[in-house]
Amino acid sequence: MKFRKSIISNSKQDIACSLFLFFIIPTVFYYEIQHVLAEIHGYNYILYTHIILGCYLVFNIVVNLMHIILIDTSVFSTNELMTTSRFKTDPTAKDWNLCDKCELIVPPRSWHCDVCNVCILKRDHHCMFAGNCVGLNNNRYFMIFLLHFFIGATYSFFYNSYYIWIYRGTSFIAWFTPFKMFFPMFMMFFRSNNDWHLFLYMLIMIGSIFTGVLLVYHMKLIVKNATTHEKNKGAYDLGRAQNLKIVFGDRWLWSIFWPFAESTLPEVYWNPAESQKSR
Numbered sequence: 001m002k003f004r005k006s007i008i009s010n011s012k013q014d015i016a017c018s019l020f021l022f023f024i025i026p027t028v029f030y031y032e033i034q035h036v037l038a039e040i041h042g043y044n045y046i047l048y049t050h051i052i053l054g055c056y057l058v059f060n061i062v063v064n065l066m067h068i069i070l071i072d073t074s075v076f077s078t079n080e081l082m083t084t085s086r087f088k089t090d091p092t093a094k095d096w097n098l099c100d101k102c103e104l105i106v107p108p109r110s111w112h113c114d115v116c117n118v119c120i121l122k123r124d125h126h127c128m129f130a131g132n133c134v135g136l137n138n139n140r141y142f143m144i145f146l147l148h149f150f151i152g153a154t155y156s157f158f159y160n161s162y163y164i165w166i167y168r169g170t171s172f173i174a175w176f177t178p179f180k181m182f183f184p185m186f187m188m189f190f191r192s193n194n195d196w197h198l199f200l201y202m203l204i205m206i207g208s209i210f211t212g213v214l215l216v217y218h219m220k221l222i223v224k225n226a227t228t229h230e231k232n233k234g235a236y237d238l239g240r241a242q243n244l245k246i247v248f249g250d251r252w253l254w255s256i257f258w259p260f261a262e263s264t265l266p267e268v269y270w271n272p273a274e275s276q277k278s279r
């Protein structure tokens with residue numbers, strides 16, 4: 001595993017998204033424990049069980065996110081790069097693609113990212129929240145991050161729904177509450193000290209839906225061994241079990257529960273003729 005030399009993205013949008021994520025994760029964790037769960041259950045073993053579960057989820061979310069940010073998945077993480085001068089003399093190099101921006105011959109399924117300004121191995125997409133591309137070396141961490149984020153946000157959403165609509169229903173049930181949630185401008189007209197609960201509730205709901213949709217979308221691609229921008233989604237299909245190993249490695253079960261688990265990716269040769277980008 002090779003780490004990137006610089007993890008600060010060239011894009012201001014990426015930096016803002018990453019800062020937001022690093023602010024919202026501990027904020028929601030603190031809110032759920034200190035306000036929602038402590039008020040509903042009191043300080044007893046039920047709360048402590050939730051704290052342990054919450055710590056496990058936050059640990060997996062943060063450690064996987066750090067791996068997406070730190071891991072170098074560019075073509076420079078391999079030793080097999082070919083220079084343009086070699087391209088002219090080495091007949092086997094013609095199977096690879098020439099990137100005119102990097103001035104290198106790069107392996108099939110590698111595409112250039114304009115934000116990272118480098119070619120990425122088996123590039124899937126550029127992740128704004130990590131400020132890095134998701135590709136061959138960090139795809140596993142991206143998926144496990146999504147899984148735990150989805151579980152955490154959905155877990156919070158159900159508890160918050162109970163807290164807002166039932167436990168503290170008298171403070172929140174009003175005709176203008178949904179308007180306050182979906183159009184925060186309404187908070188100016190019907191102001192109350194409890195509005196911040198609704199704001200967090202809305203963010204958690206969006207987080208749950210957003211990560212749930214992404215998780216299903218990317219899992220559908222992974223079981224076919226496809227990436228987001230590839231034209232022919234079935235071109236590299238090697239069977240479901242092998243397709244999963246290409247992303248999660250040989251110890252895929254460990255990788256789900258323990259982000260530091262070693263799980264080696266199989267070596268696969270991609271047929272360059274099938275390496276086509278959809279846009």
Ligand SMILES: [Zn+2]
Nearest residue numbers: 099102112119
């Ligand atoms: Zn390039």
Ligand SMILES: [Zn+2]
Nearest residue numbers: 113116126133
């Ligand atoms: Zn990128």
